[in-house]
Amino acid sequence: MGRRTGRRGERRGLAGRRAVVRITAVGALLCASAAALPAPDALAAPDVPAYAFSDDVRAVQAATGTTGAAALTPGATYRSSLALPSAAGNESESPDESRGQGQEQEQQGRAGGAVAKAYFRLELDDVANVYVGVTAVPRAGSELAAGDGISVSVQDADSTPCSRDSAVVGASRSPQPITAWGARELQPGRGACQKAGTYYVIVERTRTRAVASGGTGADAGPSGGPGAGDGAGVCAAQEPWELEIAPVSEPALARTAATNVPRAWDSATPTPPTGAPVTVRGGAGFARAVAVEQGVWRDEIVPGQTLFYKVPVDWGRQVSASVDLGSADRNSGYVVDALDMTLYNPVRAEVKDVDFGYGGRQKSAALAPVPPVRYVNRYASASATKALRFAGSYYLVVHLAAQVGGRFGAGPYGLTLRVRVDGSAQAAPGYAGRSAPRGFFDVGARDPELPAASGVTRAGASEDDGAPKGDPAMKAVAVGGIGAGSVLLAVLGVWTLTARRRAAAQMRVNAQNPTA
Numbered sequence: 001m002g003r004r005t006g007r008r009g010e011r012r013g014l015a016g017r018r019a020v021v022r023i024t025a026v027g028a029l030l031c032a033s034a035a036a037l038p039a040p041d042a043l044a045a046p047d048v049p050a051y052a053f054s055d056d057v058r059a060v061q062a063a064t065g066t067t068g069a070a071a072l073t074p075g076a077t078y079r080s081s082l083a084l085p086s087a088a089g090n091e092s093e094s095p096d097e098s099r100g101q102g103q104e105q106e107q108q109g110r111a112g113g114a115v116a117k118a119y120f121r122l123e124l125d126d127v128a129n130v131y132v133g134v135t136a137v138p139r140a141g142s143e144l145a146a147g148d149g150i151s152v153s154v155q156d157a158d159s160t161p162c163s164r165d166s167a168v169v170g171a172s173r174s175p176q177p178i179t180a181w182g183a184r185e186l187q188p189g190r191g192a193c194q195k196a197g198t199y200y201v202i203v204e205r206t207r208t209r210a211v212a213s214g215g216t217g218a219d220a221g222p223s224g225g226p227g228a229g230d231g232a233g234v235c236a237a238q239e240p241w242e243l244e245i246a247p248v249s250e251p252a253l254a255r256t257a258a259t260n261v262p263r264a265w266d267s268a269t270p271t272p273p274t275g276a277p278v279t280v281r282g283g284a285g286f287a288r289a290v291a292v293e294q295g296v297w298r299d300e301i302v303p304g305q306t307l308f309y310k311v312p313v314d315w316g317r318q319v320s321a322s323v324d325l326g327s328a329d330r331n332s333g334y335v336v337d338a339l340d341m342t343l344y345n346p347v348r349a350e351v352k353d354v355d356f357g358y359g360g361r362q363k364s365a366a367l368a369p370v371p372p373v374r375y376v377n378r379y380a381s382a383s384a385t386k387a388l389r390f391a392g393s394y395y396l397v398v399h400l401a402a403q404v405g406g407r408f409g410a411g412p413y414g415l416t417l418r419v420r421v422d423g424s425a426q427a428a429p430g431y432a433g434r435s436a437p438r439g440f441f442d443v444g445a446r447d448p449e450l451p452a453a454s455g456v457t458r459a460g461a462s463e464d465d466g467a468p469k470g471d472p473a474m475k476a477v478a479v480g481g482i483g484a485g486s487v488l489l490a491v492l493g494v495w496t497l498t499a500r501r502r503a504a505a506q507m508r509v510n511a512q513n514p515t516a
Contacts, residue, residue, distance in 0.1 A: 122201060278298065297416070328413065341399075343396055344397060
């Protein structure tokens with residue numbers, strides 16, 4: 001979840017950075033006393049399930065620098081942690097401003113007894129693309145600022161950047177899983193990060209804030225509540241955030257493919273499915289995401305909770321979704337950025353998100369239309385299109401802000417997902433090898449435990465969704481099945497008739513030759 005962060009607002013003057021350092025230092029001294037005070041009701045730790053890590057997750061220790069960085073193997077899932085050091089000197093430096101200061105920050109991290117930047121190692125060949133999704137999990141009940149988040153970057157052994165992505169909590173300031181990703185991609189004509197060798201995944205806590213006089217900033221609370229300028233969130237920032245790290249490898253193509261991205265695609269807003277909703281229970285993490293397909297799905301959510309769903313999207317198909325939040329029992333104010341729904345691709349890169357405020361009445365919102373899934377999308381300029389580069393499980397992640405509970409009650413609140421998958425499935429691009437995990441970019445068979453949604457005739461397709469009808473292979477199977485059944489019935493009929501005739505003949509013989 002969380003919000004993307006851009007280049008705007010990352011650079012600040014030296015005076016602003018010093019002001020943040022002073023504010024943070026004062027806030028750090030107050031952490032011990034503040035811990036004994038009750039948190040505001042709107043941010044109280046909700047009684048919600050904790051983030052669910054993968055069942056086969058491996059524990060890995062985060063290093064404070066490249067030396068000693070633990071190796072990550074594509075196909076495995078790892079669990080680690082990340083926190084800001086207690087020393088204030090590392091406060092909110094932008095990635096560009098901190099370039100060349102890695103040794104100083106490493107020393108601060110060791111001095112503070114925590115990790116400001118977490119370093120992990122990848123040993124890569126020059127054949128496969130590698131993607132690393134990182135999900136940070138703030139503690140429930142933490143007081144966060146809108147700019148609190150993480151950045152994920154991949155660099156080679158010579159500090160050449162391969163990729164960088166970041167995400168923040170956003171205006172709700174509600175504790176929730178925050179996901180960003182990194183990549184080492186092999187692309188024609190690109191000189192950097194194309195060789196085999198050692199690469200590093202760097203995960204950093206970010207606290208991007210605008211500092212102004214009077215303690216008000218860009219992410220100050222909506223009603224004079226905790227914000228950037230008053231040092232709020234400092235104690236929470238020093239609490240470790242758990243990390244789930246999921247590296248994935250994508251094999252090269254067997255033969256060279258085109259790099260031209262089609263400009264024409266159906267960008268009309270799709271009509272959401274209607275009908276009686278089917279009840280599901282969303283998962284508590286990416287690894288526990290509950291499978292849904294085209295149709296209407298009903299769930300419940302409580303303030304502070306994040307629910308995960310996965311939708312199989314094949315090559316050439318186009319996914320869309322909308323979310324409805326039911327009305328509350330009472331109407332007492334308004335919560336900005338109350339509910340957020342984000343669409344992630346199989347490697348956990350954000351595709352699109354939508355959010356809305358909530359005043360106690362039912363609300364609905366839909367994701368903006370996105371192109372069909374195509375291999376060549378990776379060469380597009382728009383980030384949303386680039387993310388739609390492979391088939392597999394796409395994730396819908398829904399978060400209800402903890403502040404909703406303070407305004408409208410503990411819930412649960414009714415949640416309705418309307419999922420649509422249009423277009424005709426196409427052949428895979430023709431990989432030369434296997435992904436790690438194996439079959440990662442395949443849609444696979446339909447989940448047998450998934451209930452059928454209204455109007456769905458097969459996995460992920462409705463009668464009018466444009467999917468190919470009358471597949472010759474399926475027709476052959478059907479005809480073969482019918483033919484085989486007819487032959488079997490004929491054989492059974494002949495056998496039954498013969499048995500009856502033999503029985504009748506035996507009865508006549510017995511009648512003509514009675515025994516004593």
